Amino acid sequence: MKIGVMCSGSGTNFENIVRTCRFDEVVLMIYNKKDCGAKKRADKLGIPSCYIKSTDEAKIVREFVWAGAELIVMAGWMRIVTRHLIDAFPNRIINIHPSLLPKHKGLNVIQRALDAGDTVTGCTVHYVTEELDSGAIIIQGEVPILPDDTVESLTKAIQREEYSILPRAIEHVKHQI
Numbered sequence: 001m002k003i004g005v006m007c008s009g010s011g012t013n014f015e016n017i018v019r020t021c022r023f024d025e026v027v028l029m030i031y032n033k034k035d036c037g038a039k040k041r042a043d044k045l046g047i048p049s050c051y052i053k054s055t056d057e058a059k060i061v062r063e064f065v066w067a068g069a070e071l072i073v074m075a076g077w078m079r080i081v082t083r084h085l086i087d088a089f090p091n092r093i094i095n096i097h098p099s100l101l102p103k104h105k106g107l108n109v110i111q112r113a114l115d116a117g118d119t120v121t122g123c124t125v126h127y128v129t130e131e132l133d134s135g136a137i138i139i140q141g142e143v144p145i146l147p148d149d150t151v152e153s154l155t156k157a158i159q160r161e162e163y164s165i166l167p168r169a170i171e172h173v174k175h176q177i
């Protein structure tokens, strides 16, 4: 299964995917923030990467198709995607989100979980649809919120859980395709 990854940030999930998948499985990483950590990780790991503006979905589709990607993983892609991309890879785009969906969709969700006084949060891998953070859920991982947790400590705890569930979600989806 050839995998394409989309990133905007530091790329720790991207690196974890590369390290947990089979050799040569991740064929391309597309990023929309120049100088993001994900780009540096791609160079270090020897994975082809390509900067594309998030609005240029035609180019994103073209590059993934040329690379032979069959499954697209949004690993910290911080923009909403549209029908143009979704229709090119029907039921083949998944996203990781740092909350227990359907709770806390959108941005700043770790701060929002703390502000809401939640005692548990976590992360979700789901299929991508046009409606933000609303596609069918593939797998979730729970993380307790401790009394002295901060955004920083909780982010780290959630990311540790993400490194466990995202590779498992990818394995699951591979068997559905």
Ligand code: GAR
Binding pocket: 007, 008, 009, 010, 011, 012, 013, 014, 038, 075, 076, 077, 078, 096, 097, 098, 106, 123, 159, 162
């Ligand atoms: C991850 O925690 C992911 O859940 C989040 O961005 C982070 C990327 O970290 N995604 C979203 O918030 C999407 N709405 P990384 O670049 O180190 O993998």
